[in-house]
Amino acid sequence: IGDNCRIEAGARVGAYTVLGTDVVVKADAVLERSVCHDHVYVGRGVRMRGTTIGGSADLRAHARFEEGAVVGDECFVGEHAVVNGGVKIYPFKAVEADAVVNSSIVWESRAARRLFGSRGIRGLANVDITAEVAVRAAMAYGTSLKRGSVVTTSRDTSRAARALKRAVIAGLNLAGANVEDVELATVPLTRFQVRNGESRGGITVRLAPNDPDSVELRFFDADGRDIDESAQRRIERLLSREDYRRAFAGDIGDIVFPPRSIEFYTAALEDAVDHARLQARQFKVVLDYSSGAASIVMPSVLAKLNAEVFAINPYASTPHSAEVDAREHEARLSELVRASASHLGAVISPDGEAIRLIDDTGHVLTDTEALLALVCLVAETIEHAHIALPVSVTRVAERLANERGAEVVWTKRSDAHLMEVASKGQVAFAGTARGCFIWPDFLPAYDATATLAKLLDLLAATGRALSSVVDALPRVHIVHETVPTPWERKGQVMRELVERATEHDLLLIDGVKVLRPDGWALVLPDPEEALTHVWAEADGDSTARQLAQEYARRIRQIIR
Incomplete structure (x- = not known):
């Protein structure tokens, strides 16, 4: 000593x-x-x-x-x-x-104490997410399913995703699962294949958004939705114990390549819109595919809807998709929309899930404006529509929906929960303030291709231009702040905020949402980092900022 x-x-x-x-x-x-x-x-x-x-x-x-x-x-x-x-x-x-x-x-x-984040398993390619990690994660997922189950796999254009997907396929086969590989595909197309085929789940491997050095392994359930927390815990438990099912030589899974997956997807989406109405309207659209896999799927969809398309970055390419400058692309697209007198423009994310809209005047819609515009169009077109929205979305959306006879269903902020609610059969539309939208009658998951097709269908049904919808929207005043919070104090923060908020109504769907006469404040612990998020909405920016700062100050007092 x-x-x-x-x-x-x-x-x-x-x-x-x-x-x-x-x-x-x-x-x-x-x-x-x-x-x-x-x-x-x-x-x-x-x-x-x-x-x-x-x-x-x-x-x-x-x-x-x-x-x-x-x-x-x-x-x-x-x-x-x-x-x-x-x-x-x-x-x-x-x-x-x-x-x-x-x-x-x-x-x-x-x-990390948890392997899964909000978008599956994420880490630096060949550093955090190595071939060994991919094999073990796939074996754990295959073990959680019945022997002989079919799992759909896909990837983006990157070499990292291509190599790691092969490791994923090997892990699934070694655990006794069969693989249906759709190869290069968007996330929505992969989900559609899982949901409408014989698969009991799916895994897609892709570069992480805004980080070309990192990859994501995303896991889907039998309905094509993100797996829920209980399934994530089961996979993490199998990984920590290294308790994998190891198939005998005769039971190792097989690999098949399903034919005509894009054709089936296109046909289903065509059935989900009014084909004759769209053909009669003859929309002119400017699209930026961001050099992603959507360039393989969307042309066949839009061709059948009789839309005239001006395409930018129309070829799937990893270097170009990794170097996407969103603002530069949006400004360029705005100019093209005005110059070509198009009805609208859209930037599609490389994974095919998110969309950024440009109206016929060249105005680039914020994600909140896009959400509110779609809420208005859905509520005007579908009688007594149910619309699912996360609790952090502006209350303006609820007011606009109610004025048009629709009803808002509030959900947790997690993608998995929003997809779960959207899949229950009563919801006509679900969306976030991040440019991701769900059309449950087609697919209860984010899909930029379906969003564009549905938007054109709604505009054709109402006879309106997108700019007229956006111009009528009220202003939104939401402020977001974060407060560093130790993991062990997060529960205490939530408990004390509930105890102190006796004079106001509370919404406890996700975190603590305090409803006040001058607005609302939402306090929500971050599931991945030692942070607590605070959102606040009021009638003006300064009032919203004061409200957010008030609750941020309360959190700091609790953990001090």
Whole structure:
């Protein structure tokens, strides 16, 4: 035991354990046959056996280290984390609280307590998301399904996605699942194939939006929706235990390539709109495909709707889609809409889910304006329509819908929950303030191609121009702030805000939404980061900002 060590009462330092200088061992910690270098902090209740800990490491309460684990210099290991035997954590890495580490952390910067984020599994290509990670994730997903189930796979144009999708297919086959590979496809087309084929789920591999160095593995259920939290937990549990189903040689899954998937998708979308009405209107549209896979799907759709299309970036190309400058593309498209006297323009995201609209005057709609315009058109066209919206969307949407005889159904902010609500049969339209919209009569998931087709159908039905709808919209005043919040204090923040808001009505669908005479404020903890979000809406920007700052200040007081 070195100089200036502090070992609290109740701690147990066993035989063959070595402690360097300035090591702190808190109460109830147990160290057996382990080596801790200088300046290590060992938290309360930590368990380690046959472990080597580098200098200046910070090991928080109740972390556990199995035989043969090695933790490098200046690493951080959070509370209740588990580092399994033989794992090596290289210097300057962080392991989040409650994380279970089964493999060495060499290139990655951290080990997360949760594998899934809001858009599936995401990380740097070939660093965080390696072929080994892709195989294990696919095997865990295949294990969660029945033996012999069919899983649909797809990818975007990138080489990283192409390589990792092959690893995903291998993992599914080795777990006894058959694969239906649609190869290069948009996310909506993949969902459609899952929903209308024999698949029990799907996985798509793509570059992450706005980050060409990162990839995403996105998982779908049998209805083509994002898998829910219980399915995510099941996959994470199988991964942490490495409890995969390993098929015998004769039971390894097969790979098939379904024919005519785009043709079936096009035919279904054509049936979801008034084909004759659209053909008679003869819309002229300017489209920017953002060099994504939508350029493979949309031309056949628009051709059957008798639309005249001016296409920009019409070829699927990873370098071009990765270098997309949204503002530059929108400005260029706006000029083309005006110059060609087109009815509207649209920028399609590379994955085919999000859309940015430009009206016939060349005005680039904000995502909120696009949502409100679609709410108005749906409510005017469909009697007693039900419209699903996340709780963070402006209340103006509810007022506009109610004035036109429609009803708003409020949902959680998560994509999975919005898709679940949209799929229940009563909802005519669902959307977000992020440019993603759902048309449940066609597909209960985000689809930019369906949004464009449905928008043209609604404009044909009402005989209106998009600019006339946008010009009639009221102004919206919403402010968004974030407050850094430790993970362990998030529950306390929510609880105390509910207790203090006795004088106002509350909406507790997702987070705490306080309804006040001068507006509303929504406080919602971030599911992936140590943050709490605050949204506030009022009659003016300054009032909304004051309301958001008031609740941000309350959060800081609670966690202080």
